[in-house]
Amino acid sequence: MTRKTVGEALVAGLKARGVSCVFGIPGVHTVELYRGLAASGIRHVTPRHEQGAGFMADGYARVSGQPGVAFVITGPGLTNTLTPMAQARADSVPMLVVSGVNASGTLGKGHGHLHELPDQHALAKTVALISAHVAQPEELEAALDRAFAPFSAGRPGPTHVQIPLDVAGTTSQNGPEVSVPAQPPLDxxxxxxxxxxxxxxxxxxxxxxxxxxxxxxxxxxxxxxxxxxxxxxxxxxxxxxxxxxxxxxxxxxxxxxxxxxxxxxxxxxxxxxxxxxxxxxxxxxxxxxxxxxxxxxxxxxxxxxxxxxxxxxxxxxxxxxxxxxxxxxxxxxxxxxxxxxxxxxAFEEIGADYRAQVEVLNAMRAAVPNALMVGDSTQPIYAGNLYYDHDRPGGWFNAATGYGALGYGIPAAIGAAIAAPDTPVICIAGDGGAQFSLPEIMAAVDENLPITFMIWNNRGYGEIANSMQDVGVPVVGCDPTPPEFGPVAASFGIPYSRVPMEPQAVAAALRETSKSGTPSILEIDITGPAPDQE
Missing domain, CATH: 3.40.50.1220 (TPP-binding domain)
Structure with a gap:
């Protein structure tokens, strides 16, 4: 049997288990994990932040039905990915995070090595369904089996495999030996x-x-x-x-x-x-x-x-x-x-403001049938979660339930678009949430993904401000100034338009952006009349 490094064996093991795409940012602690990737045929997508890698893996998994896989570095790479892992756990999304970790002999010593954590493995265990540490090359295949087990039997969620620096580059004769757990039998x-x-x-x-x-x-x-x-x-x-x-x-x-x-x-x-x-x-x-x-x-x-x-x-x-x-x-x-x-x-109960937002969602659905609508925590998503009938199973998902992580929508939409390349994708994010992950749009540019990034701009955290007012708390911290999204789109090199919160205006703009075949930003300005489109 051909000898492979652990990094090469890792990539071969992922491919044998059906993985066709990974999201990750290479770093000095994952170089060996990338050794076999270029020749494997597995697609690699580079986000702008490890949190983006996790959310992209989440969106990919929800649409493809296959586990989303993220490669991240030791320490900050893993901690940056914990939030997406927590979101995936809350929503039962299959996700595998593969990370490096410092050399075996340094773990737990507190010597101050680069990216050192007191106990990275223990930290990952607080969120992951399973966290496997590969102490020896021969342990890799068993670790992958453990990590993939929840994806085919039981409730899925995030899992984690960490490989020390001194193990990743060593060789092993192990080859892929895929074990698939059985589903529970019906009684x-x-x-x-x-x-x-x-x-x-x-x-x-x-x-x-x-x-x-x-x-x-x-x-x-x-x-x-x-x-x-x-x-x-x-x-x-x-x-x-x-x-x-x-x-x-x-x-x-x-x-x-x-x-x-x-x-x-x-x-x-x-x-x-x-x-x-x-x-x-x-x-x-x-x-x-x-x-x-x-x-x-x-x-x-x-x-x-x-x-x-x-x-x-x-x-x-x-x-x-x-x-x-x-x-x-x-x-x-x-x-x-x-x-x-x-x-x-129920429709009457949600109130006039939310009913108006649901009418916008209905117009969007009619304008772009069978689209994937991926959302962040923002007002039209809250409205739709209360009442909205989408036209595609699995085509409406967001981070406003479960763990409720802001910044989810943009990277998750990118993962969704990669999983379904022939399907229109609409990302619905507020101006506040968008600022958590706005740079990830450049990953959509790199991959040439036809996503409409719809920014619901009320110039602040409108829902939180309302919640504070409802209980008599003075509103503080809810008005972060948003960027001018037109120049932002220009800096990304993608189309931009701005329309008022009117169902037919939004629908007409969406029909145009969906024809472009490229990423675009559509700003919904709910604070006043729309200026001329830029």
């Missing part, structure tokens, strides 16, 4: 019990979470068989676009809580039932869920909340089994009427 008895309870119920409600994104048509067929409205969390939007049984609204809204509370059986599919979806107003309570049947890939997640019937399974496998077990005839429980009433009440 036929549980499916039979669940089918019986669902058949007997007169008002079923289905809760669809991000874990149900792969269910596609089967989820629609199940909802029709049960005549059950389907409430979708943020990460499930697009699964039931335009369907009479769809409820594309937050279960934190009173109207949606009423629908769930009126059910005599609730079927929760691939949702952690977390407060950023179900209690975003911090009431301290969850919607009442009678006869709760819960399906989740994570056994630990199933144990965290009281459930009448917990089924350990991928959502798509459980849905398929339920369809086979349920009677073929369709129930009639006024599901469409219940869903329609909830949609109307």
């Amino acid at each position: 036929p008895a549980q499916i039979s019990v669940a089918a019986g309870r669902l058949s007997a119920a007169s008002k079923v409600v289905i809760l669809g979470g991000g874990g149900a994104k792969g269910a596609g048509r089967d989820l629609q067929a199940l909802s029709e068989r049960l005549d059950a409205p389907v409430v979708q969390t943020v990460n499930a939007r697009g699964l039931m676009h335009g369907h009479p049984l769809t409820v594309p609204a937050s279960p934190s809204l009173r109207a949606v809580r009423a629908l769930i509370g009126d059910a005599d059986c609730v079927l929760a599919l691939g949702t952690e039932l977390g407060p950023t979806d179900y209690d975003m107003y911090a009431t301290g309570s969850m919607p009442a869920m009678a006869g709760l049947i819960r399906v989740d890939i994570c056994q630990d997640q199933l144990a965290r909340r009281e459930t009448e019937l917990a089924i350990h399974s991928r959502a798509e496998d459980a849905i398929s089994a339920l369809l086979a077990a349920l009677p073929a005839h369709q129930k009639h429980s006024r599901g469409a009427a219940r869903a329609e009433h909830t949609r109307a009440a």
